Amino acid sequence: MGPVHARLSAMTKIKWLAVGVLAAVVLVVGGTWVYINVIRDDAPPPLALSDEAEPDEAEPDAAAPDDSSDPEVGDDIDDAPVDGTWVPVDGSVIGYRVAEILLGQSAEAVGRTDQIDGSVTIDATAVTAATFEVDVASIESDDDRRDRQFRGRIMDVANHPIATLVLTDPIELGSEPANGETTTADLTLRGTTRSVEIELEARRDGERIEVLGSIPIGFAEWGIPSPSAPGIDTEDEGLLEFLVVLERS
Numbered sequence: 001m002g003p004v005h006a007r008l009s010a011m012t013k014i015k016w017l018a019v020g021v022l023a024a025v026v027l028v029v030g031g032t033w034v035y036i037n038v039i040r041d042d043a044p045p046p047l048a049l050s051d052e053a054e055p056d057e058a059e060p061d062a063a064a065p066d067d068s069s070d071p072e073v074g075d076d077i078d079d080a081p082v083d084g085t086w087v088p089v090d091g092s093v094i095g096y097r098v099a100e101i102l103l104g105q106s107a108e109a110v111g112r113t114d115q116i117d118g119s120v121t122i123d124a125t126a127v128t129a130a131t132f133e134v135d136v137a138s139i140e141s142d143d144d145r146r147d148r149q150f151r152g153r154i155m156d157v158a159n160h161p162i163a164t165l166v167l168t169d170p171i172e173l174g175s176e177p178a179n180g181e182t183t184t185a186d187l188t189l190r191g192t193t194r195s196v197e198i199e200l201e202a203r204r205d206g207e208r209i210e211v212l213g214s215i216p217i218g219f220a221e222w223g224i225p226s227p228s229a230p231g232i233d234t235e236d237e238g239l240l241e242f243l244v245v246l247e248r249s
Contacts (some may be wrong), residue, residue: 043108047093047243049203049210082173084248086120086209091245094134096217098227098238109227109234111141111150118165120246122173130167130185132244137161154225155190164188168195187215187240189222207247214241 095112118132137157140147151157169184180199187196201212218237219226227234 043097043110044112046097046214047212047241049201049212049243050205081124082204082209083122083124086122086246087249088116088118088132088244089208089247090114091210092116092243094132094240094242094244095139096238096240099235101233102231109141109143109146111139111147113138113140116242116244119249125173127167127171127173130165132165134163134165135161136163149227149229154227160189160191162188171200189217190224192222194221209246211244211246212242214239216240 091114093112093114094116095110098109100107100109113135115135115138116132117134118130120127121129136155137151139150141150164187166186167183168186171181171183180201182197182199184195184197186193196215198213198215203210216237217224217240220236226236227238
C-alpha cells in the first residue's frame with residue numbers, strides 16, 4: 001500500500017469514527033428527548049386546594065320534614081367556631097419540586113410524602129401555634145436512583161431524619177381562613193434552622209381545614225449539596241410545597 005493509499009485509508013477511518021461519535025450523540029440526546037417527552041410520566045402538577053363543593057341544585061322533597069328550625073340541622077358547620085387543636089389527616093402532602101436539565105432536555109423532579117405529624121392551635125380567630133414534623137426518608141419521586149441520592153448525599157437522612165416547621169408569628173384568621181396571608185416560621189432541613197416567610201392559602205371544608213403553601217429553598221443556605229449529577233444540572237434552589245389537611249383532635 002502506497003503513502004497516498006495509506007493517507008486515504010486513515011482519513012476514511014477518522015471520518016467513520018466521527019460519524020460514529022455523532023450517531024452516538026444523536027442517539028443519547030434523541031433517546032433522552034423520547035424518554036422525557038414520550039416515555040416518562042409528566043411531573044405531578046403543583047399542589048392546590050380542593051375544588052369548592054358543587055351546590056346542590058335539587059328541588060327540596062315536599063314530603064321531607066322541615067328541619068330548618070332545628071339548630072343542629074339548620075346550622076352550617078362551616079360557621080362553627082374553629083378554636084381548639086387540629087392535626088394533619090389523610091390528604092396531607094409535603095415535598096419538593098426542582099427544575100432539571102437532563103442532557104440538554106428540560107425536566108422537573110418532584111418528590112412527596114404523606115408522613116406528616118404535628119398540630120395547630122387556634123384560639124378564637126388566631127392560629128397561635130403550629131408545629132409539623134416530616135419523615136424525610138419517606139419522600140419519594142418517580143426515580144429510585146434520584147431517591148437514593150436524595151436520602152444519602154443530598155439530605156443525609158441517616159443523620160437528619162426529620163424536617164420541622166414551627167410557626168413563629170401568629171396568623172389572624174378573621175371569621176374564616178384567609179388567603180394570601182403571610183407568616184413566618186422556623187424551618188429545619190438537614191440539621192440547619194432558618195426563619196422563612198410563607199404565603200398561605202386556606203379554606204374550610206366542613207369539618208376540615210386545608211392549608212396550602214410553598215417555600216423557596218436555596219440549597220446552599222441550608223447546607224444542602226447541589227442535586228446536580230453527571231448529565232443532570234439543577235437550579236441553585238428548589239421549592240418546598242405542602243398541602244396540610246387538618247381535623248380537630
